[in-house]
Amino acid sequence: MSILLRPEDRVLVQGATGRLGRSETRRMLRYGTPVLAGVTPGRGGSQVEGISVFDSVAEAVGYGATVSVLYVPAPRVLPAALESLDEGVRLVLITAEKVPMLDAAAIVERAEARGGRVVGPNSQGIVVPGVGMLGGIGDEKPNRLFAPGTVGVASRSGGMGTELCWTIKKAGFGISTYVSLGGEAVVGTRMLDAVFMFDDDDQTEAIVVFGEAGGTQEEDVAAALADGRIRTPVIALIVGRYIERFPGVRFGHTSSIIDGASGRASKKMEALADAGAHVVLDPDEIPPALSDLQILRMAT
Amino acid sequence: MARVLEDAAKRLLGQRGIDIPAGRAARDPETAAAVAGEIGSPVVVKALVPIGRRGKAGAVVFADEPQRAAEAAERLLGTSVHGFVVERVLVEQELSIVRELFLSVSFSAEEKEWRILVSREGGVEVEDRLGAGGQLETLRLGLDASAETVVTPERLGNLDLGLAASSFAGFTRRVTEAARSLDALLLEVNPVALTQDGSLSAAGVIMSVDDYAMFRHDELDVDDVALVDGFGRAATSIEQRLQDELSNLPSTTGTRFIEFPDGDLGLLITGGGGSLLGLDLIDRYGGKPANYVDVSPGASLDQVKAIVRAVMDLPELKAIVAGGAYKSNIRVDYFVEAVADVTRERGLRKPPVPVFARLVGLGEERAKELAATLEDFWCAGEEATINETVQAAVKSCGVGGA
Numbered sequence: 001m002s003i004l005l006r007p008e009d010r011v012l013v014q015g016a017t018g019r020l021g022r023s024e025t026r027r028m029l030r031y032g033t034p035v036l037a038g039v040t041p042g043r044g045g046s047q048v049e050g051i052s053v054f055d056s057v058a059e060a061v062g063y064g065a066t067v068s069v070l071y072v073p074a075p076r077v078l079p080a081a082l083e084s085l086d087e088g089v090r091l092v093l094i095t096a097e098k099v100p101m102l103d104a105a106a107i108v109e110r111a112e113a114r115g116g117r118v119v120g121p122n123s124q125g126i127v128v129p130g131v132g133m134l135g136g137i138g139d140e141k142p143n144r145l146f147a148p149g150t151v152g153v154a155s156r157s158g159g160m161g162t163e164l165c166w167t168i169k170k171a172g173f174g175i176s177t178y179v180s181l182g183g184e185a186v187v188g189t190r191m192l193d194a195v196f197m198f199d200d201d202d203q204t205e206a207i208v209v210f211g212e213a214g215g216t217q218e219e220d221v222a223a224a225l226a227d228g229r230i231r232t233p234v235i236a237l238i239v240g241r242y243i244e245r246f247p248g249v250r251f252g253h254t255s256s257i258i259d260g261a262s263g264r265a266s267k268k269m270e271a272l273a274d275a276g277a278h279v280v281l282d283p284d285e286i287p288p289a290l291s292d293l294q295i296l297r298m299a300t
Numbered sequence: 301m302a303r304v305l306e307d308a309a310k311r312l313l314g315q316r317g318i319d320i321p322a323g324r325a326a327r328d329p330e331t332a333a334a335v336a337g338e339i340g341s342p343v344v345v346k347a348l349v350p351i352g353r354r355g356k357a358g359a360v361v362f363a364d365e366p367q368r369a370a371e372a373a374e375r376l377l378g379t380s381v382h383g384f385v386v387e388r389v390l391v392e393q394e395l396s397i398v399r400e401l402f403l404s405v406s407f408s409a410e411e412k413e414w415r416i417l418v419s420r421e422g423g424v425e426v427e428d429r430l431g432a433g434g435q436l437e438t439l440r441l442g443l444d445a446s447a448e449t450v451v452t453p454e455r456l457g458n459l460d461l462g463l464a465a466s467s468f469a470g471f472t473r474r475v476t477e478a479a480r481s482l483d484a485l486l487l488e489v490n491p492v493a494l495t496q497d498g499s500l501s502a503a504g505v506i507m508s509v510d511d512y513a514m515f516r517h518d519e520l521d522v523d524d525v526a527l528v529d530g531f532g533r534a535a536t537s538i539e540q541r542l543q544d545e546l547s548n549l550p551s552t553t554g555t556r557f558i559e560f561p562d563g564d565l566g567l568l569i570t571g572g573g574g575s576l577l578g579l580d581l582i583d584r585y586g587g588k589p590a591n592y593v594d595v596s597p598g599a600s601l602d603q604v605k606a607i608v609r610a611v612m613d614l615p616e617l618k619a620i621v622a623g624g625a626y627k628s629n630i631r632v633d634y635f636v637e638a639v640a641d642v643t644r645e646r647g648l649r650k651p652p653v654p655v656f657a658r659l660v661g662l663g664e665e666r667a668k669e670l671a672a673t674l675e676d677f678w679c680a681g682e683e684a685t686i687n688e689t690v691q692a693a694v695k696s697c698g699v700g701g702a
Contacts, residue, residue, distance in 0.1 A: 108412065166626055242589070282686065284685050
C-alpha cells in the first residue's frame with residue numbers, strides 16, 4: 001500500500017506554468033503520476049503539459065485535486081502552502097530551498113491545525129513505484145533508480161536518498177516508498193514521522209534512513225525503537241562524524257549544525273545501535289543488511 | 301545565519317522602542333572623536349566585528365574624552381580581531397550602570413517556539429556565572445503567541461528584581477517582538493543595563509538573522525551584515541579568492557568552500573549529505589581531507605571551474621576525489637570539463653594531482669568521454685561505488701587502508 005501518495009490521489013502543481021514547474025510536471029506525468037491540475041494565479045484557463053491550469057487552489061480542489069506540489073520561489077512558499085492547507089489539501093510537497101525558518105514553522109503548524117501533511121521544504125520529492133512520483137526525481141530515467149519492493153527509504157539528503165534507492169535496486173531489492181525529507185532544521189515530516197508511517201504500512205518490511213549531524217531527528221527514532229514503538233527493522237546510515245571537530249559551523253544543510261554537545265553524528269549512531277537499529281557506514285552495507293533481515297529480493 | 305553588526309542591531313532595536321546608548325559608527329579616528337564630542341560624556345569604543353568576546357580581545361575600549369576616543373579608534377581600526385579586520389568602530393555613550401541583566405531570545409527549530417532566557421546576572425562571562433547556579437529563567441513562547449501572555453512581571457518574580465521586574469518584562473516583550481519582526485533567530489542583549497534613572501538600555505547586542513529571510517528586510521544593508529561562515533574565522537586567502545570569483549558569477553549562493561588545515565586530499569564531492577559522507581569515508585580510510593565543498597543547484601561550468609581552482613591551490617594537495625552520489629542538480633561532466641580547462645589554463649599537460657571520480661547522473665556519458673582524454677583522471681560511473689572511489693583516492697595519497 002505504501003505511504004504518503006495513494007493511488008486515488010490527484011495531484012495539483014502550484015507554479016506549474018513556470019520553467020521548473022513545467023519540466024517537473026512533465027517528469028511526474030511520464031512516471032504515471034495522476035497529475036490533474038496546475039495552479040498559477042492569472043493563468044487559469046490555459047493548459048500546461050496537457051493539464052488544465054486554474055487560478056486558485058480552491059478551483060483545483062473543486063476539480064478533484066487532493067495533493068499539491070509547490071514550485072514557487074522561497075519568498076512565496078508561505079502563502080502558497082497555507083492556501084493549499086486551508087483548502088484541505090491532504091499532502092503538500094515543498095521543493096523550494098531557502099524558505100525562511102519562521103515561514104516553515106508557520107506552515108507546519110497550519111498543517112497540524114488542518115490535519116494535512118507537509119513534506120519539506122527543500123524536499124526532492126516522494127516516489128511510490130506503481131503509483132507515482134511527486135517531484136521530478138531521477139531526471140529522464142527514474143526507472144533506472146527506483147524499483148518497486150518492500151523497503152521504505154527516508155532521507156535528510158536528496159542526493160543520498162536517491163543513491164540509496166539505487167543501491168537497493170541494483171542489489172535486487174525495491175522500495176515501497178522513498179521520501180526526501182528535506183535538509184532544513186524545520187521540516188513538515190521528520191524522520192520519525194516517516195518511520196512510523198512505514199511501520200504501519202503493510203508493504204514495508206524494512207526501513208532505511210539516511211541521517212546527518214545536527215538536530216534530534218535520529219535520536220527521536222532511537223527513542224521510539226528503544227520503547228518498542230517500532231516493530232519494522234531499521235537500517236541507518238548517519239553521516240557527519242568528521243565534522244564533530246567543528247561545532248557551530250554550517251556544512252551543507254542548515255540542519256547539520258552541531259550545537260554544543262547535541263546533534264553529533266556519533267551520538268546518533270550510538271543511540272540507534274543501542275536501540276536495536278542496524279547502523280551502517282556506507283551505502284554498500286545496506287544490501288547485506290537487507291539480506292540478513294531476509295527481505296525478499298524482487299523477481300526480475 | 302547572518303550576523304548583524306552591533307551598530308545596525310542597535311539601530312534596529314532603537315526603531316522598535318528599545319532604549320539604546322547614544323552613538324554611531326566611525327571609519328576613522330577623526331569621526332570617532334566627533335561622535336564622542338557630540339555625545340559629550342565618556343564613551344566606549346567597540347570594534348565592529350561579527351564575533352563575541354571582544355572585551356577579552358581588547359576590542360572594547362573606554363574613552364573619557366574625544367581625543368582618547370580617536371586614539372582608541374586609531375589602535376583598533378585596521379587590526380584583526382579573531383581574524384576579522386576592523387573596518388569600523390562603534391562609539392557610544394558609556395552608561396552609568398547600576399545593574400547588568402541578561403536577555404536572550406532565540407528560536408528553537410526543534411520545538412518550533414521562541415525561547416526567552418532572562419537572568420539578573422548579565423555582563424561579561426555570563427555563561428560562567430549562569431553555569432555556577434546564577435538565576436536563569438526560561439520562558440517559552442509559541443510561534444504565534446503574543447509575548448504579553450508569557451512575559452509578565454510575575455514570571456520574572458524569581459529573579460528578585462523588585463521594582464524593575466515590570467519594566468524588564470516590558471523590555472523583554474519589546475525585544476521578543478523585535479526578534480520576530482526581524483527574523484532574528486538569535487537576539488541576545490547582554491548587558492541589559494539598568495541605569496541610575498531606573499531605565500533599561502540594550503548596552504550590548506548580538507543579533508543573527510535568518511539569511512533565508514533577507515529578501516524581506518530592506519532595512520538591512522549589505523554593510524550591516526556579515527555571513528559568518530567557515531570556522532567563525534575570517535576567510536583564508538584561497539577562500540577569499542574563490543568568494544571574489546563567485547561574486548562575479550550569477551546564482552552562487554549555495555556554493556561553499558571551507559579549507560581544512562593540514563589536509564592533502566581535495567574534495568569535489570558535492571551534495572549536503574554526500575559531502576559529509578565523503579569526509580567520513582576519507583577519515584575512515586586514514587586520509588586527510590583538505591577541504592569541504594558544496595555547489596548551488598544548477599551550478600554553471602564557470603562556478604565549478606572556480607571551485608576546481610580553489611581545490612588545486614590547496615597547499616599540500618596529493619589527490620582529488622570527485623562526484624559522489626547520483627546527481628540531478630548539477631551536470632557531472634562539468635567536473636571533468638572544469639579540471640581539463642583549469643589544467644590547460646595553468647599550462648599543465650595533466651592535472652597537478654591524480655583525480656578519482658565517481659560520476660553518475662546528468663551528463664555522465666560525456667563525463668566519461670572527456671575523462672578518457674585526460675591523463676591521471678580516473679572516472680567511473682555506476683560500476684564503482686563512492687566507497688571504492690574514496691579508498692582509491694586515499695591510497696594514492698600514500699596512506700591508510702580499509
